[in-house]
Amino acid sequence: MLVPLSNVPRDYAWGSRSLLAALEGRAVAARPEAEIWYGDHPSDPSEVEDGTGRTLDEWIAQEGAAVGVTGRLPYLLKLLAASSVLSIQVHPSKRQAEEGFGREGDLPDDAPRNYADDNHKPEMIVALSDRFEALCGLRDLEASRRLLGVLGDAAEPLRERLTDPPALAVAIGWLLSGDARDVVDGIIAALADAQSTEFAAELANARRIASWYPGDPGVVVALLMNFVVLHRGESVFLRAGMLHAYVSGLGVELMAASDNVLRGGLTPKRIDVPELLAILDPATGPVPVVLPVAAENGTRGVDAFPADVPDFQLLRARVPGATETVIRPAGPMIVLATAGSVTVTGRSDSLELAPGRAAFVTPDESEVRVSGRGEAFVAQPGLAV
Secondary structure: OEEEEEOOOEOOOOEEOOHHHHHHOOOOOOOOEOEEEEOOOOOOOOEEOOOOOOEHHHHHHHHHHHHOOOOOOOEEEEEEEEOOOOOOEEOOOHHHHHHHHHHHHHOOOOOOOOOOOOOOOOEEEEEOOOOEEEEEEEOOHHHHHHHHHHOHHHHHHHHOOOOOHHHHHHHHHHHHHOOOHHHHHHHHHHHOOOOOOOOHHHHHHHHHHHHHOOOOOHHHHHOOEEEEEEOOOOEEEEOOOOOEEEEEEEEEEEEEOOOOOEEOOOOOOOOOHHHHHHHOOOOEOOOOOEOOEEOOOOOOOEEEEOOOOOOOEEEEEEEEOOOOEEEOOOOOEEEEEEEEEEEEEOOOOEEEEOOOOEEEEOOOOOOEEEEEEEEEEEEEOOOOO
16 A cells, blocks of 8 residues: 655754755755654654644554554654755664663653654665765774874864764763863864864864854864764765754755654753763774665666665665666565656555655555656664674
């Protein structure tokens, strides 16, 4: 069974007025449009376009059992459009989420919380724009020491702390605690005149972030992270414990269904430094760019973005107009059009999808055919690992 889906963009301040509008062929929006969610997550479930006014979680509760859908989807698919940097953040492992959520179970209802649920939140993003910028993971220590050396005496108190990965984590806590206020201010001031051939892009990005979040210690934390530029069709996979922040661009994001976020700067929201450090992975080094590979079944026109998690698998189907491609679902599946016009056909029904529109495919469909002329991304449960 094919179920048509849509949703309303979420208007977070870091969103873009133009990126999602251009994808969907609309005029520039009056407000920032940051994310469109496709799934049954209770925070913002997709709307089912069958005239009933139901959301996908309601549809699954009422009709899912008859077509092989039981329980919540293990993943959440999004379109993400950033015109300025998101908060620096990290997500817990499954064990950490279960322990943290359990600890907070006895808190009063109005108490601040770190854990919204007991699930982990690995995630993957694929660039749809020609350029997608992100901060991903912690840079090699010697490289960060060289970068801080460009900033002169102002950065020396931080530079001398970067002796090994555990010390790097402690230094991040120091920056975020408020105890390093003078050092943070001095480093941000030194950015204005700093020059480096090796770190020109990193310094330019830090100056831009400082203009968005003046005085925020997250500006200095960002200087310790890998600045990554993705081109269309390239991806990164972010495992538990990896510090990250998307900076600009349009992408397709797929993640485990969780709301667990610990923040590390560039946000007015609460930062719990001890809990952040408890789940932060201080490993350093570059984060590899993930390129698509041929899908496991070898279907022409379908490729996959590898991620070794059971919660999700991300596929991309590209159809040139003269042929169609076949996808065999590995469970409940969402097909999201991102370019051109694609038609998804099941046993007894079909849906034509424009960019930004999606179809929920129930697992009683043994295969679906994708035709037309365009591109679609496919989210489904991952392979057992």
